Amino acid sequence: MNRGVLLSNQDQSSEALADYNESIRIIRELRDTMGEQFSPEWQNALAIAFYNLGLLLLSLNKEEEAGQNFLQSNQLGAELIQRFQDQTPDFWRQVFDNSGQQCQELGLIDVS
Secondary structure, eight states: OHHHHHHHHTTOHHHHHHHHHHHHHHHHHHHHHHGGGOOHHHHHHHHHHHHHHHHHHHHTTOHHHHHHHHHHHHHHHHHHHHHHGGGSOHHHHHHHHHHHHHHHHTTSOOOO
């Protein structure tokens, strides 16, 4: 996942896309295998991967695909916040807030 950020920052979009998609696939597979033992840290990592992929797709003018990834990230973050409420780490809230803002800007959610 961090490699995707590095590749994206070096204008290696194709490689970054592949890396993010592979990260998401691996974390989803881990979630499916672990079931209830899938940790909240891994769920947050999955939310981050979707968010970063959304940013990359947005930079490539693929707004619809980006939006779907931001929605996935936002949903995962919402589940974490609902589960941990006031105990939710600030970093996790930040991912949720950022993905929500992107969804709002793309007209996917209305928070009014």
